Amino acid sequence: MTRYIQPLPSPRPRPLPILLYHSVDDDPPAWIAPFTVGVGAFREQMDKVRDSGRVPVRASQVIDALRGEPGAPPLPDNAVLVTFDDGFHDFTRHALPILAERAIPAALFVTTGALRPGNESLLPPARMMDVAEVREAVAAGVEIGAHTHTHPQLDTVRPQAAREELTVSKYVLEDALGADVDLLAYPHGYSSASVRRTARHIGYRGAFAVRDVLSSEDDETFRVARLTLHADTPAARFDAWLRGHAARVAPHPESAATRAWRAYRRLRAFTPPRRA
Template sequence: MAEAPVPILMYHSVATAPNEATRALSVAPEAFAEQMALIDELGLTPVNTAELAASWRSGSALPDRPVLITFDDGYEGVHRHALPVLAKHGYASTLFVSTGWIRGAYDTGGGLDTMLDWDQVREIAHGGCEIGGHSHTHPQLDQLDDDRLRTELVRCREIVTEQLGSVPASFAYPYGYSSRRVRQAVREAGYAQALAVGNGLARRRQGPYALHRVTVRRSTDATEFARLLEGRAIPPNFARDRALTKGYAVLRRVRQVRRKAIRSRV
């Protein structure tokens, strides 16, 4: 029997007063707390990315009604606002860090808002959160040449390993985009699984390097969140996001082909 689809929630900033760059993909602390309480009320069990992928790879059992709680980039509000709520409920989660955006020795200055520092990342990890990779400088990976692509993936993995003393097994694509070449590079860099966006539920048949997530944003109300967790029809805004994601990916591939054609004529 095929495994039931699993909701993988994608969060970014959890903040009271986010800046303009992060506002749309931020969630208010009060809303985040209510969403985590709803997960408890509905009887779902959070697992992390590595646990889900390992189960689907080996056929081992997952808890009834699993859900994944994931965070991208590494915003400071994950430590300030989300960590206490996750600890209260005893929830597993995954934080995907862009290592060049984390405050400290490797900071490239690219972070879009106040970012975590490495002491905070370690606290989050010690609280039971899986730490995964999200590249070093958060570029559009499918637009990079092979050498730069490998550097982004390997540098991220090396820094997380150095800072935390454990090798990250999971990866999330910046902007949610990937290609066959990018997925192969992620595999070769040593990551065992990777998450896209897709704005749909995750299914085993998607493969370990293209698992779908759904975006939780500031406009996500309680009704939409409950529908998402219960696996019912994806609300209209998610369907619209999914269509836009696919359309933009096609447009970007066309532009990439045109650029290659122009370079070949020069």
């Protein structure tokens, strides 16, 4: 008689909180205010990161681990990553000193069109970093990645436009910094299979999305999950994220709602406006 042996369940991926910030300021422009964390709140959150028992890591470490790079050490079981999108001036003024005081590394994904006078990006008016401030961040140990040139919803633009956005942003940063830039974050967190293939072909080694779920060592290298910090993110939820709770754990397939939302946005992007 053959005895059936039930296979052991696959181990649950270890949750990796990747925190996504935009602005750290007490008086932000109204349009970014919902995505702005006050200076005091940010200081408290970074104190919690430092005291949580988690090990702050660099974005390149996460990508190296996901890619299985030869010789790359595995991520600590209790890793955490802090990231910033867009490149607001308050990163230099407020966030960077708080991070430096606590020896917490960070990654900053820069919209290169906003670096130039006159703001060539789609971002509404706000004080943004300039090239000198980006270099200052690099000197302080911040990893710099691309965030496109004009900040479009990449999954709704034509393939050639997406390629130009990803290429120009990479080259502008590399020219300014004199170093390779091979990390990327998608504006709004939006991507598609085509966009991700394009990013890989251009020379990016990995890319960060949003998704508002916990990442893990099994996450997708070109769709790494992050958790968005808002002005009203409850302290209890932040604490739970650091414990690896209060959110799903990547990887998981795109939901039907996500696909439907993309289709709707594409339809709006490609539909000519009605004439009066």
